[in-house]
Amino acid sequence: MTPFYPVGLIWFRRDLRLADNAALYHAAQHCKTLYCVFVFDDSILTALPHADRRIEFICQSVTELDEAIRHAADRPQAGLITRRGLPQEIIPALASQLGAGAVFCNDDDEPAALARDAQVARSLKAEGRVLLRSKDHRIFARDEVLTQSLSPFSVFTPYKNAWLKKVTPFYLSSYPSERDLPAKLADRPEADRQRMPTAVELGFAPDTLQGLRLPTGESGARQLLADFLPRLPQYKAARDFPALKGPSYLSVHLRFGTVSIRELARLAHEAAHHSDGSDAGREGAATWLSELIWRDFYFQILAHHPHVIERSFKPAYDVIEWDTGAEADALFTAWCEGRTGYPLVDAAMRQINTSGYMHNRLRMVVASFLVKDLGIDWRRGEAYFAEKLNDFDLAANNGGWQWAASTGCDAQPWFRIFNPITQSEKFDADGKFIARYVPEVAQLPAKLRHAPWLAKPLDLLKAGIALGSSYPYPIVDHAVAREKTLARYGILKKDS
Numbered sequence: 001m002t003p004f005y006p007v008g009l010i011w012f013r014r015d016l017r018l019a020d021n022a023a024l025y026h027a028a029q030h031c032k033t034l035y036c037v038f039v040f041d042d043s044i045l046t047a048l049p050h051a052d053r054r055i056e057f058i059c060q061s062v063t064e065l066d067e068a069i070r071h072a073a074d075r076p077q078a079g080l081i082t083r084r085g086l087p088q089e090i091i092p093a094l095a096s097q098l099g100a101g102a103v104f105c106n107d108d109d110e111p112a113a114l115a116r117d118a119q120v121a122r123s124l125k126a127e128g129r130v131l132l133r134s135k136d137h138r139i140f141a142r143d144e145v146l147t148q149s150l151s152p153f154s155v156f157t158p159y160k161n162a163w164l165k166k167v168t169p170f171y172l173s174s175y176p177s178e179r180d181l182p183a184k185l186a187d188r189p190e191a192d193r194q195r196m197p198t199a200v201e202l203g204f205a206p207d208t209l210q211g212l213r214l215p216t217g218e219s220g221a222r223q224l225l226a227d228f229l230p231r232l233p234q235y236k237a238a239r240d241f242p243a244l245k246g247p248s249y250l251s252v253h254l255r256f257g258t259v260s261i262r263e264l265a266r267l268a269h270e271a272a273h274h275s276d277g278s279d280a281g282r283e284g285a286a287t288w289l290s291e292l293i294w295r296d297f298y299f300q301i302l303a304h305h306p307h308v309i310e311r312s313f314k315p316a317y318d319v320i321e322w323d324t325g326a327e328a329d330a331l332f333t334a335w336c337e338g339r340t341g342y343p344l345v346d347a348a349m350r351q352i353n354t355s356g357y358m359h360n361r362l363r364m365v366v367a368s369f370l371v372k373d374l375g376i377d378w379r380r381g382e383a384y385f386a387e388k389l390n391d392f393d394l395a396a397n398n399g400g401w402q403w404a405a406s407t408g409c410d411a412q413p414w415f416r417i418f419n420p421i422t423q424s425e426k427f428d429a430d431g432k433f434i435a436r437y438v439p440e441v442a443q444l445p446a447k448l449r450h451a452p453w454l455a456k457p458l459d460l461l462k463a464g465i466a467l468g469s470s471y472p473y474p475i476v477d478h479a480v481a482r483e484k485t486l487a488r489y490g491i492l493k494k495d496s
Contacts, residue, residue: 002026002030004030005032006031007032007033008030008033009094009095009098010037010103011023011038011087011105012036012037012062012080013038013106014106014108015136016058016064016257017065017221017260018072018177018178018218020174021136021260022106022134022135023104023105023106023133025175025176026104031102031184034185035098036081037091038065038081039087041085041086043116045202045203050205052387053214054356056199056204057390059197060217061216061217061218061220061256061258063196066196068218072181072182073181077188078188084197084202087116087120091123091124092120092127101128102130103132104134105133106137106257107133107141109299109303110302111306117131136257136260136261137254138295138296139167139171139265140163140171140296141299141300142299142300142303145162145296146162147162152301153297155410163293167269169266172262172266173262174266214356220258224249224253225259229267232281232288233278234246235248236283236284237284240361240427242361243436247360249357250264255391265289268285271284272286301313308402308408309394312402312407313408317405319491320489320491331374332370332374335366335369335381336353338350339475341471341473341474341475342420342421343438343450344434345365354437356388357389365420365423367381368418368420369420371405372418372481372485373476373482375485378405385397417482419478421450421451425450431447431449440465440470441465443465444460444463445459
């Protein structure tokens with residue numbers, strides 16, 4: 001049983017909200033007085049590019065969190081303490097300064113986070129203090145959904161079935177974390193009552209979110225959720241088409257915890273099982289719930305198999321020899337810059353480069369293209385996404401790339417290879433998404449935008465396209481590349 005502490009410190013991390021916050025709830029139940037802190041972690045910041053959009057998102061969300069804390073306390077002296085540096089040093093020192101007997105936070109199973117938390121816990125323990133972690137950013141933690149032999153699942157569908165069998169209203173219920181908070185919040189030390197830092201003050205480029213229509217903070221998450229729920233019945237039908245407004249666009253909010261996964265899963269689960277709903281409504285909700293379960297699945301894969309950060313989930317796949325050298329580097333650069341000559345691939349890469357977002361269907365298409373058309377190591381693509389994606393999450397990003405490379409948790413055979421042309425024709429049939437991001441081919445008739453090199457010279461002339469000049473020829477022949485990929489993976493035939 002958790003003892004009662006005169007003073008507690010709440011350490012916000014990937015949970016930038018007051019509503020339905022597990023650590024906040026437990027802190028309010030077990031402390032008389034509470035302080036709140038967020039640390040801008042230098043071990044993370046120093047590795048990021050100058051124009052990283054996530055810093056602006058975090059800064060705006062932290063500012064809103066500070067305002068929410070001061071509003072809850074009804075005192076301007078209350079609010080969020082912010083520091084910059086290494087949490088391993090800052091958190092124990094701050095707990096000592098404030099006289100906090102316990103530091104409350106929500107857990108994180110990424111290896112670097114586990115090492116950080118272990119160091120913080122040791123430093124706190126040396127002074128008679130304690131670090132108390134709560135489960136918050138997923139429904140089920142690493143060991144809560146296991147096979148009958150009590151081992152972790154390695155294939156999604158059996159995991160999903162076990163997840164659905166185990167879930168009850170208890171796991172989806174909200175923590176009333178704001179209920180007892182006002183009476184508990186302490187005034188910050190006077191030196192910590194400054195306004196929240198901006199991205200520029202942290203050393204990053206300004207205005208990186210302008211024009212992206214990316215609402216931030218808990219209020220931004222609520223805005224996006226309110227917009228999505230009326231579209232939920234169409235989610236299954238619309239989610240694969242990048243020109244449609246199909247997704248929830250909440251992934252970045254889930255990543256930084258400005259919305260509760262319990263609330264989203266509860267809404268999806270209730271809608272999927274609502275007897276009065278339409279078939280489409282239930283199917284849309286069930287499909288969305290399945291996407292949320294994928295998050296839990298990848299979290300438990302990372303927790304149980306941390307080797308996936310550097311190596312294939314399936315060890316046998318580490319024998320695959322990827323293309324390297326100057327030619328591979330040039331192909332990789334063309335892929336990064338959206339100059340492959342395959343319009344759907346190029347449109348997707350330009351989308352991520354200009355906005356920090358990429359539609360989920362397109363993430364699969366471009367990943368398959370990099371690995372199985374260009375023969376380039378999936379880890380290079382994974383690292384590029386990690387740098388560019390606003391919603392980057394180590395577990396999901398790694399899981400998605402290994403899925404595309406057939407090296408991870410995938411029940412499908414390794415010889416599944418996406419055809420970038422047929423994917424384009426199926427999921428952007430009118431070429432609207434392509435036209436938005438690849439204006440070079442926008443004047444072609446829609447059916448010709450998928451493979452402009454197959455268009456007649458007159459059609460190209462009318463569209464103002466000079467292949468090899470205004471728009472590139474394909475950097476690889478898909479049919480030839482497919483045969484090379486089959487040969488590359490052929491070494492695994494005996495194990496498949």
